Amino acid sequence: MYRVTNPATGEVVEEFPTATDAEIADALDRSHREFASWRTRSVSERAALMHKVAEIYRERQDELARIISTEMGKLLKEAKGELALTANIYDYYAENAEAFTADEPVKGTDAGKAVIQKRPVGSILGIMPWNYPYYQVARFAAPNLALGNTVLLKHAPSCPRSAAAMEQIFHDAGVPADAYINIYATNEQVEQILEDPRNQGVSLTGSERAGSAVAAIAGKNLKKVVLELGGSDPFVVLDAADVEQMAETAFRTRLGNTGQACNSPKRMIVHEDLYEDFVASITEKAKNYTPGDPTEEGTTLAPLSSRAAAENFVDQVKETVSQGATLLAGGDLIDGPGAFVQPTVLTDVKPGMRAYKEELFGPAIMVFKVSDEDEAVALANDTPFGLGSAVFSTDPEKARRVGEQIDAGMVFINETEASKPHLPFGGVKRSGIGRELGPLAMEEFCNKRLVKIA
Structure with missing residues (x-):
């Protein structure tokens, strides 16, 4: 219909x-x-x-x-x-x-x-x-x-x-x-x-x-x-001069279109030296939102595309939490007849959990901790998808070296993924x-x- x-x-x-x-x-x-x-x-x-x-x-x-x-x-x-x-x-x-x-x-x-x-x-x-x-x-x-x-x-x-x-x-x-x-x-x-x-x-x-x-x-x-x-793009943070600013960039990029983008950075892969501060910052940001009419200026959180999409998103999150993941923010429907869901932050998501392999098409952020470049690359590639990716470091050569190893159709170094008329768009794997x-x-x-x- x-x-x-x-x-x-x-x-x-x-x-x-x-x-x-x-x-x-x-x-x-x-x-x-x-x-x-x-x-x-x-x-x-x-x-x-x-x-x-x-x-x-x-x-x-x-x-x-x-x-x-x-x-x-x-x-x-x-x-x-x-x-x-x-x-x-x-x-x-x-x-x-x-x-x-x-x-x-x-x-x-x-x-x-x-x-x-x-x-x-x-x-x-x-x-x-x-x-x-x-x-x-x-x-x-x-x-x-x-x-x-x-x-x-x-x-x-x-x-x-x-x-x-x-x-x-x-x-x-x-x-x-x-x-x-x-x-x-x-x-x-x-x-x-x-x-x-x-x-x-x-x-x-x-x-x-x-x-x-x-x-x-x-x-x-x-x-x-x-x-x-689909996509489950990695957002790899190897180091950062300003962790708060990096968390802001990650959050803003992930929540664009209420998280309903195939090339949205759904998996934040963060070096252990930055991990705690990054998680704390992004969790605080996820708790500050104003749901409402998307045509009104004061609204900062739009609905998902449909009530069915919202309910499916919440089911994915809840099942992942029941399997052992840690829920730091959100994860539920917002009261009312619309398709609003709370921005969600998940950590401790492991292989075998629902959200580890599935695409979360909504305002959910998964944060993973890694100890070195090799672990970051292995985690970035441990997905059935291969659409886009972004790698950040104060050392451009390090970021480029890691980016070269990611199995994806698009790799962005020290910048967020962006769609522009002249940039070819597409992926590999599924x-x-x-x-x-x-x-x-x-x-x-x-x-x-x-x-x-x-």
């Missing part, structure tokens, strides 16, 4: 009808037919339209921010930050599309007589999550539309209003109506799309379970997939397949065609 439910109040605000099978078939046919025209437009023409999309996002920032604050509970200031990044992504691909799609000479004995061309492949399906409703779509849509692919976009069932608003932005910018089509599809209809030869691939951001299911269908039908799944953002994103659903001239 595509439905807007305000997670701050539990109120059902609006419902949207799920697409019929006939509507899905028509959307797929339109997307496929539009590709024949869209691909023939010059890269510069498509790029100009992406610039226009960015412009409209900036013009409608206030309206669009309130939509997602209602849909998934994002603090209004964070919603506006997401929109600024979203607009920058469209601008980035508009500014770089021609360079990214330029023919690449092949080095070898045939120098100058062989090139690799980068060409679009057709209609691509995007399956997007609720945690960053605009930004996640931009990561997928901007490079593919600029390349010349057409897009079918299935958003999360809890984000139908923002999904409709995005489709309208593309149309208002002058992008052909059939180049970007929003579909309120069911899981069964997604399978039908992937089984159809007119579809050329799928990009999914979401849970491991969803990624595994979609990849199985895509693989069976020989379709390319890009999967951006965190997914493929890359979004940066120059690599345009090569995922791309025919890298060899042309050899005799």
Whole structure:
């Protein structure tokens, strides 16, 4: 059911009808037919339209921010930050599309007589999550539309209003109506799309379970997939000139989007010399918060995306504590009809406990104590995930040395993880397949065609 439910109040605000099978078939046919025209437009023409999309996002920032604050509970200031990044992504691909799609000479004995061309492949399906409703779509849509692919976009069932608003932005910018089509599809209809030869691939951001299911269908039908799944990123603190400031940085980064980010630093791995002070500081910070309407300025703690998400988060924490972990702060629902949970600090989390291997998608901080670099690396890598990581030290070479040993798709040295248009985003292990953002994103659903001239 595509439905807007305000997670701050539990109120059902609006419902949207799920697409019929006939509507899905028509959307797929339109997307496929539009590709024949869209691909023939010059890269510069498509790029100009992406610039226009960015412009409209900036013009409608206030309206669009309130939509997602209602849909998934994002603090209004964070919603506006997401929109600024979203607009920058469209601008980035508009500014770089021609360079990214330029023919690449092949080095070898045939120098100058062989090139690799980068060409679009057709209609691509995007399956997007609720945690960053605009930004996640931009990561997928901007490079593919600029390349010349057409897009079918299935958003999360809890984000139908923002999904409709995005489709309208593309149309208002002058992008052909059939180049970007929003579909309120069911899981069964997604399978039908992937089984159809007119579809050329799928990009999914979401849970491991969803990624595994979609990849199985895509693989069976020989379709390319890009999967951006979960994460349990390490935040490694080897030493620090100011422990209080480091704890503040860790807390602020972890609590962004109420902890609902795949690349949020969920595991603080701290050297034993700093551990006690770090834990004391971050625990105190977790006890100071103001839950409330995410659109109001005084609110510092937003709800989770839904009551079900909040209850699952609390179950994870409580089971981990029952298995022997130490709960220093939070760990429970906040009274009321909404999806608010207390910011949580856990220590003594050991292998075999639920939170050790699972992703905690909420405002929970796990702090681990280590005695040296080797122990820090071993703990950082002891996870089924491999999305991002951050390593901090007053000795940049030490931080770099540890970072080089972490099994992750992204490593940040002496800075927190950040998502920027030019930085490739993606992971290894169970965190997914493929890359979004940066120059690599345009090569995922791309025919890298060899042309050899005799």
